Amino acid sequence: MYLTVKFEGGLAEQHKIPAYDGTKSLEGLTRSILIVSNFLVEGRVRRREFGNVPLTFNLVAQQPGSFESIFEVAYGAAVMGGPVVGGLAAGVAGNLLTDLLKVVYQRVCGTAHEEVPQRVLDLEAQRPGDVAALVEAAEPAIRLGHNVINHGVININIQQATNAAPQQLAELTPATKAYVWENAINNGVRLKLFSIGSFNANQGTGRAFDLEEGRSIPFELMSDADRQTIETLLASISQYTRRRRLGDNLASAVALQYTSVDALDGRIKKIRILKARTDMNQI
Template sequence: MSFLMKARFSGGMAESHQLPAYEGAQSLYGISRSALITLNYLAEGRVRRRDFSPRGFQINLIESRRGSFEAIFEIITNPGMMTIVGSLGAYASAEFVEKFLASTVRRSVGEAADPTIEELEAIDSLNTGDTSALVDAIEPAMRSAHTVINHGAGAIELLTQRAELAALNAATKQYVWSSIPDDEIHEKLLGIASYNANSREGRAFDYELGKTIPFSISRDADRTTVAEILKSITSYALRREGDTLRSSVAVRYTRVLSADDRVKKIKILKARHELLDLNN
């Protein structure tokens, strides 16, 4: 199986079919490294930041095109040799690989994942501890991918024949370059979409934002907190199937913010069934 991924640079010098050599090369490096880390996880089932030994996939830079400035990547996969993809049965396809790659990149810039990926996480077909770690692992590469933004180009679109995988611009550049701890205590009702007990990490649906956000549970949290998180997962799964069962859980948490005050991640300190119970 194979598909083409196009990196389309627009704005600035890119409109004249050129890029500054260093900045352009750094952006192509960041894009290709983000893809390498992500596809290596699908192949090996392990999140690596170095010492890659690609098996079951190949990433080639095959050509560049004028208008504005486009670089074309060829991504070749063999699902039978890819640990994660091969375990998903009917989902083992080039389309799934595209969606997974897009979701990892989108989450790294603060956007929502593809619904298919979130559904697979909700039913534990995808390990949320791994997918959260994967987003963290590609963050340095995604910073490199943004090098040319405001330094030769205004935006980069990552496209396949099926869809736009992600859009990188000045706003996403600001997002990936900022992580500001906010130790102020917050309380809110969230729906727990997925949770990995080994890593104590997962994703929670924020009803106000309309998307899931990554979370970790504090090592100091009590057993009741973990129990309430697990209850919410079950309720959330039933709700997705049309059940009207209330799926929210009250959480007390701190945040990590981007420079524009978007929530990048939360740390859950305490969880209870109702907000009033957080004081008990």
């Protein structure tokens, strides 16, 4: 599989980019792609030490044009027997990689408005919390990937190169840079109904579906959350999974008391759960 990373606007139109900011952006984008690619091989979220990962990841060429780099990603026998896509054909593994890259970039950059691909939904059902952990791990790298935007380059497009038209995986823009780079801590305590879609017990993180806004939001469980909070989250996940996989109509909504980390435009980027109960009247 070949991926292209194309810098557009500004100096890139002269077929060059600022050396320091540009290479920092390439470093971040390279790391983010490796984090997602390696997850399919090892079945765990690796944040560092990518020098000996069991996959092929090469920078193949710099193409003429605005400023375009081509990356080669290839899976050997290791991924075919791996814990995530064991038994799948190489093409299916590649499709899962592109789907995962789309979802990870969308969730980090605040552009997750499209329907989640079925392959990723299946993965989230089979390995609850892993995709949320993957998004959290990739966020610093994607933030670094924005480094050159507004500093010599306007946009960065990441695509899968195909024989037909390239498939768009992500677009980094001044708007996504503002979303990723700038946070506003909102310590106002609020109460609202959510449905818990995933939870990583090791990290204390996951995703909650906002029933009012109709979107999935990452969450962090506060370290002093009580036992009933954890039991409530787990019960919601179980009901959410039954509804998605079996068509059961069990209510998965739970009341969350939370604070948040917001984007500067007021959008919630992450909620920090203080308490969870099955009913608002219990909080």
